[in-house]
Amino acid sequence: xxxxxxxxxxxxxxxxxxxxxxSDNSTRLSTTAWIRSNxxxxxxxxxxxxxxxxxxxxxxxxxxxYIKFPSWLGGLIIQWGQATEELFSSGxxxxxxxxxxxxxxxxxxxxxxGSSPKYYGTLIDSTSQFRIFASATSVLFARxxxxxx
Numbered sequence: 517x518x519x520x521x522x523x524x525x526x527x528x529x530x531x532x533x534x535x536x537x538x539s540d541n542s543t544r545l546s547t548t549a550w551i552r553s554n555x556x557x558x559x560x561x562x563x564x565x566x567x568x569x570x571x572x573x574x575x576x577x578x579x580x581x582y583i584k585f586p587s588w589l590g591g592l593i594i595q596w597g598q599a600t601e602e603l604f605s606s607g608x609x610x611x612x613x614x615x616x617x618x619x620x621x622x623x624x625x626x627x628x629x630g631s632s633p634k635y636y637g638t639l640i641d642s643t644s645q646f647r648i649f650a651s652a653t654s655v656l657f658a659r660x661x662x663x664x665x
Contacts, residue, residue, distance in 0.1 A: 607650040616644035617664030630656030
């Protein structure tokens with residue numbers, strides 16, 4: 517019901533229940549939280565769909581991940597991760613990347629992730645695997661960053 521007072525419209529809401537949460541899809545009035553939640557979901561879904569359609573791919577894990585750029589941007593792939601203590605045997609860790617590089621594995625860097633300094637060298641074995649060589653056999657973990665196409 518609308519009340520017109522002094523040239524403005526004021527809405528009187530009576531006996532109407534307000535939508536309780538973001539999953540409510542009824543005809544009840546929406547709360548600000550419900551509107552924000554649904555708009556954020558819609559925008560995030562649209563952005564992801566546009567990125568996928570444009571050729572981007574990604575995976576953001578808690579320690580490992582990658583971003584794959586589309587072919588029209590050169591098909592560059594950037595990957596990162598962590599080689600944990602369990603992977604190291606006698607100071608050498610064999611690491612498998614999240615996805616294989618389709619054509620070339622160009623470079624990989626490794627840095628120490630523990631409290632006492634260690635030095636690392638790397639050797640690329642294939643388009644999806646490399647080894648990290650540590651200066652000491654007692655290694656906590658190493659962080660790595662790889663680039664390829």
